[in-house]
Amino acid sequence: MxxxxxxxxxxxxxxxxxxxxxxxxxxxxxxxxxxxxxxxxxxxxxxxxxxxxxxxxxxxxxxxxxxxxxxxxxxxxxxxxxxxxxxxxxxxxxxxxxxxxxxxxxxxxxxxxxxxxxxxxxxxxxxxxxxxxxxxxxxxxxxxxxxxxxxxxxxxxxxxxxxxxxxxxxxxxxxxxxxxxxxxxxxxxxxxxxxxxxxxxxxxxxxxxxxxxxxxxxxxxxxxxxxxxxxxxxxxxxxxxxxxxxxxxxxxxxxVGGTTIGSAVAPEKRSHLSIYLSARNSILFARRFAGWRWICHFGVGLLFAARYVLKGSLSAGRIALAGLLDGAKGKTGRPDVAPRPH
The missing domain is CATH 3.90.550.60 (Spore Coat Polysaccharide Biosynthesis Protein SpsA; Chain A)
Incomplete structure (x- = not known):
């Protein structure tokens, strides 16, 4: 000890x-x-x-x-x-x-x-x-x-x-x-x-x-x-x-998990902020550590965005897509998306 x-x-x-x-x-x-x-x-x-x-x-x-x-x-x-x-x-x-x-x-x-x-x-x-x-x-x-x-x-x-x-x-x-x-x-x-x-x-x-x-x-x-x-x-x-x-x-x-921004729930019920940051930051991280493979990661992210839509949450799918696109653009820092549930 x-x-x-x-x-x-x-x-x-x-x-x-x-x-x-x-x-x-x-x-x-x-x-x-x-x-x-x-x-x-x-x-x-x-x-x-x-x-x-x-x-x-x-x-x-x-x-x-x-x-x-x-x-x-x-x-x-x-x-x-x-x-x-x-x-x-x-x-x-x-x-x-x-x-x-x-x-x-x-x-x-x-x-x-x-x-x-x-x-x-x-x-x-x-x-x-x-x-x-x-x-x-x-x-x-x-x-x-x-x-x-x-x-x-x-x-x-x-x-x-x-x-x-x-x-x-x-x-x-x-x-x-x-x-x-x-x-x-x-x-x-x-x-x-x-x-x-x-x-x-x-x-x-x-x-x-x-x-x-x-x-x-x-x-x-x-x-x-x-x-x-x-x-x-x-x-x-x-x-x-x-x-x-x-x-x-x-x-x-x-x-407990997710008490601040509403991420401790089923994926389709997560807050907009949680969905956006998860999508955006996955691409920012990939651009930093995966080289050209970040493009493949973007494709995988699109599949997850489509899953939200298939589960009946079009707004969540749109938020995820916005996050992916902002990640591809290299947008960082505090997001403009309001941390509200949908």
Whole structure:
């Protein structure tokens, strides 16, 4: 096991989902590993940030405000307009809540904290964690122990919140032939671990819960921001170079999934934003990593767009086609499509 000198920075990106963040924080507060700090980036604007503070900070809340603010991380910087330093109730563990200057997307929200963290000492690994997750008591220590074995990117047993006996994935594999993303180990029983062949196929750990060592971040770089949402975890993994991917089977993480933009439903009922970004970013990613094969990936994407139409959702098919075309044009960043269900 690693020594207590190994400090972990936990980064959570929020978008108007206070209840999710509170539940996630409470699970972190029960962890058997207490040598960590939490950094939250609220992407939803000032009103959302105010609601987050009201819900989380107070005598009868999860957090209490901290009076000291000596660190540079306690002050606004670059893409964080406001920072509130707190601690867990009856605990010395620090939680910083930051207000993003605008909606930075997932990668941008992670980097809003990760970039200034690279300028300070005192942490050895970063855990990027979705707000709609809960970590079991031993998860942090198990993830850190696995990274100590020489792995730069580490994942755990990500399980369905509604079916915690089943694995969502061990990690993600990207098909260079079709461009589809494959969840390795999906529906495997909890407690299982990937075979050596499965582990070799994993290109990245899901961004819902991924631990990266400081050396990984310093060498590989920050998360890609131009996707806005989706594929930034695969991009990070594909750029990993010499760093190996490890899997901590005893690190259990429950994940609801899709609570922010409506992706945790049947494909034909997903939100327009989820459909658009999935289609667009699959092509952006292919253009970056597949060379000329991105044209084949575009063809596969057309088949998926047609499937929406065949299932009776013409609007979803149109949104998917718009995403594919924008990906082919190289359009990046925050999309214009409204995140509304159909």
């Amino acid at each position: 690693p020594t207590a000198s190994v400090k972990l920075a936990v980064i959570i990106v929020s978008y108007c989902n206070v209840d999710d963040v509170d539940r996630c924080l409470k699970s972190l507060g029960r962890s058997d590993w207490d040598h960590f700090e939490v950094f939250i980036c609220e992407n939803g604007g000032e009103a959302a940030y105010g609601k987050l503070l009201t819900a989380l900070v107070g005598a009868d809340r999860t957090l209490q405000r901290a009076s000291d603010g000596a660190s540079a991380l306690d002050r606004p910087h670059k893409r964080l307009a406001s920072v509130t330093k707190c601690r867990f109730q009856n605990s010395a563990i620090v939680v910083r809540l930051g207000l993003a200057t605008e909606n930075l997307g997932y990668g941008g929200g992670v980097n809003a904290w990760l970039e200034p963290l690279l300028g300070v000492l005192g942490w050895d690994s970063v855990l990027v964690l979705n707000p709609d997750t809960e970590v079991e008591r031993r998860s942090l220590s198990e993830l850190i122990a696995k990274s100590a074995e020489g792995f730069g990117m580490v994942g755990g047993s990500l399980v369905f919140d509604s079916a915690p006996d089943k694995i969502i994935n061990y990690g993600l594999h990207w098909s260079r032939t079709t461009g589809r993303v494959i969840a390795i180990g999906r529906n495997a029983p909890v407690g299982s671990a990937p075979s050596s062949d499965d582990l070799a196929r994993i290109d990245a750990i899901s961004g819902a819960c991924v631990l990266a060592t400081r050396s990984f971040v310093e060498d590989v770089g920050l998360m890609a921001e131009d996707y806005f949402l989706y594929m930034e975890d695969l991009d990070w993994g594909r750029r990993r170079g010499k760093y190996r991917i490890g899997f901590a089977s005893k690190a259990l993480i429950r994940h």
